[in-house]
Amino acid sequence: MTGYELEESDRFTILLSAWFHDTGFNAGYIKNHETQSIKIATDFLTQYQESDDVISPVTACIAATRMPQKPLTIPEMIICDADLFHLGTDDFPAMTELLRQEFQQYFGKIFPKEDWDNHNIDFLTKHRYFTTYCQTKLESRKVEWIKVLGQQRPG
Incomplete structure (x- = not known):
């Protein structure tokens, strides 16, 4: 089997993570751009009153793309491989x-x-x-x- 049966919340996490994971580059950061990307994602999601249940896994996925990649969950693995x-x-x-x-x-x-x-x-x-x-x-x-x-x- 090469695919994963994902919950809707995991698919949403992956989608949000993909949108935000490299936004730190746009803020002028190359080294440790993931930290800035996490801030941008957190600020945006907080502005739209998303809960920590949404924000935390998104920021964990973004953090997992930092080199060397060390994903712990299936969504983190997927975003690292997509990257x-x-x-x-x-x-x-x-x-x-x-x-x-x-x-x-x-x-x-x-x-x-x-x-x-x-x-x-x-x-x-x-x-x-x-x-x-x-x-x-x-x-x-x-x-x-x-x-x-x-x-x-x-x-």
């Missing part, structure tokens, strides 16, 4: 190039291709998917990207 879904898809090269450009712009530093490839090999090697779906459908493609990046190394 890095592209690692096991054909979109990986385009997405990682956009990320490299974003980092260069933010940090004002050039990341040579070899350094960037080595960073990605390390990241992909340490990364793990948490849901059965992603383990089944994406892990093998992610491993292929590690091999491709390794073959591009000089010498």
Whole structure:
């Protein structure tokens, strides 16, 4: 089985978490953007008088996306896998190039291709998917990207 039977409250948590998990970037934060994302989500949900029964699992999902990811619940696992879904898809090269450009712009530093490839090999090697779906459908493609990046190394 690759899917999960989720309660409506869990689906709502995942949806809200997906909306808010990277909003901290928009506030100008890269490092620890999850902390700012949690604040934005909490402020928004409090403004609309949501209870702690809604806010707490949403903020836990957002916190779980912090590297290294350490999800404890099924919704946290799902949001973590959604956040890095592209690692096991054909979109990986385009997405990682956009990320490299974003980092260069933010940090004002050039990341040579070899350094960037080595960073990605390390990241992909340490990364793990948490849901059965992603383990089944994406892990093998992610491993292929590690091999491709390794073959591009000089010498």
